Amino acid sequence: MNVTTRLAQIAKQLPDKEAYVFMGERCTYQQLYAAASRFADGLMQLGIRRGDHVALLLGNSPQFIISLYGALRLGATVIPINPIYTPEEIAYILHNGDVKAVIGLDLLAPLVDMAKQRLPLLKQAIVCETAQGKEKGIALSAGMKPFAEVLAAGDPAFAGPELDDDDVAVILYTSGTTGKPKGAMLTHQNLYSNAQDTADYLGINEHDRVIAALPMFHVFCLTVALNAPLMNGGTVLIMPKFSPAAMFTLTREEKATIFAGVPTMYNFLYQHEGGSAADLQTLRLCISGGASMPVALLENFEKKFNVIVSEGYGLSEASPVTCFNPLDRPRKPGSIGTSIKNVENKVVNEYGEEVPAGEVGELVVRGPNVMKGYYKMPEETAAALRDGWLHTGDLARMDEDGYFYIVDRKKEMIIVGGYNVYPREVEEVLYSHPDVVEAAVIGVPDPDYGEAVRAFVVAKNPGLTEEELLAYCRERLAKYKVPGEISFLEELPKNATGKILRRTLKERLTASHS
Incomplete structure (x- = not known):
């Protein structure tokens, strides 16, 4: 099929x-x-x-x-x-x-x-x-x-x-953290299986009216907001461009039932003064992916709009969905949920051995959704696909109930004097401050400790000071995790899907020091 x-x-x-x-x-x-x-x-x-x-x-x-x-x-x-x-x-x-x-x-x-x-x-x-x-x-x-x-x-x-099921249907060029983009080859089976398995897991059917606000050229929209509803008789409500006001209007007028977005979109919706629970009352489900959603934002959004947000996980190489928070069992804020139908996830050490529940390792995936390989890149393909498993490059842990948690990107982990600092952990603390709208954390070179933590923040209160925010962090983080410096910006750099680009912040910082 x-x-x-x-x-x-x-x-x-x-x-x-x-x-x-x-x-x-x-x-x-x-x-x-x-x-x-x-x-x-x-x-x-x-x-x-x-x-x-x-x-x-x-x-x-x-x-x-x-x-x-x-x-x-x-x-x-x-x-x-x-x-x-x-x-x-x-x-x-x-x-x-x-x-x-x-x-x-x-x-x-x-x-x-x-x-x-x-x-x-x-x-x-x-x-x-x-x-x-x-x-x-x-x-x-x-x-x-x-x-x-x-x-x-x-x-x-x-x-x-x-x-043929194994024919290449789509090549998605991934914006890798280093070097030129790689073309992930997705077969007809990859695309179809992931659309149907995602739809089955989330109960998407002919009665659903799904907002396509994410860019259609991005695999998150392609599978979750386009293929999944169209393969099951649903209706796609196309937004040419995302804006909070337009999204609220479209939801009301077209009686939308599902919205899929990245955390930045949810932040914009939450911060928009004109939005209320009445605007989103027809939604049965909100889906978040593309990046980790700060727990404070998830809880604030659900409280304000009285709607469930199910966070999931995926990557271009997996068509993309591998996990979602289930709708028929308890949802765990901060978790990407459990493996969807027909897809296996596990956490492994550097030798490819599965680690015990609670331990951090690399998330690996296998299933009918996993790509054929990278176009014209045999070495990169061999590095990503090993022993039948796709190595995601993301650090994760699994709890005793089979729920997975993304800790951070393997390449973005900061090592301060031998201690591991995960940017997401520091960002979660910053997001929990009532005056912080957005936050991003990166590692910068440090002559004494190898690396130091550096934070960038967008604040809603212009009176918020660096010292006040550092004091807030010191109360909630171990000393080595506290940012050495916090910079205030009007906005954080993002890609087309609204994902915050830590890489761009690093590049700007390097350029300003050169």
Whole structure:
């Protein structure tokens, strides 16, 4: 089974059910499947074949969904790319990913045109016209095809090839902490199994209306807010861009039942003065992932909005979900929950041996969701996939009930005079201060202790002082864990999903000292 075959089944079972809603536009399953089939045929007419690589440079939109399912229906491999990446970042992925066709916004037409001249493999560029593009007078160069024309040229009765479960469906380029991004190859089985296992675990069904506010090019949205509901007859409520006010309005007007977001989104919602429990009263579940959610934020959010937040865990290499807090058993704040159906998680030492409950080690994963490997990177693949297990690089512990807790990234652990300091532990204390909105902790070189703890904070009270916050930390942390210095910023650097970038803080600090 794969996601496009399943979409065909749902279109037959629930033809008139809403598949998605986008800014007032409503599309049924029958219409969506027909559009995906037409687009697949349109791609084939342009010379795209099974196994060819097709990049998506699109934001949250119907075009993203149609392009994704259309390309997969043809048997092509989809490479979603963040459209706000720099030209250099985009060019690297197009080149490394051996991309044959690009589907992008007209705003990116000059960039795509430049890429076509430099990349011999890149044969086709399909462009989605936007109001901003028209305002700026962006003209399509010769050879660029408007998305609407490709869609109109296709046949809704397109049969498509038989797909193998082990065929690569998607290549997701992960923003690694060091070096160039790596392309995680996810098969049709990886994508479908994780969407269904996540849906089963969280009870996502045809009655759910799921907000897609996370970027669709990110695997969290792709699986949890797109594939999982569409594979089960739910409705996707597409937000072109996240904002607290827009999210509250959409939830009220469309009677949303599920919201999936990263901790930063929950923080923005919590801090937004116009929001109340009445705005979110139709939600049965909020899902958090992408980064660890501070316990203080989780508890404050649930209290203010009277809704359950289920924190989970995943990574691109696992399609991505491996754990979620269960809905039928006690939820443990601060935990990423238990292994979802068909997926195994365990905590191991440096020799790959499972450690006793309560001990910290590396989290490793196996299941039908685990990637095939990294594209054109055999050494990195061998390092990540060992003895049938995916090594995540995250430090974790498991309690006696089988609930897992992420302690921190293996590479971000700070060693102060031989003692391990996990940034998340210090961040949890900072977040518990009533005047702290956001916090991030990194390790910096120290001549005496090897490393020292450095904190960055966004405060809601401009009168909050460094000494006051340090005193607060001293009461709650061992001496070696207390930050040596706390800097106040107007905002913390984040990636497209809202994940706080500790790496960028380190780079800024290094640059300021050089």
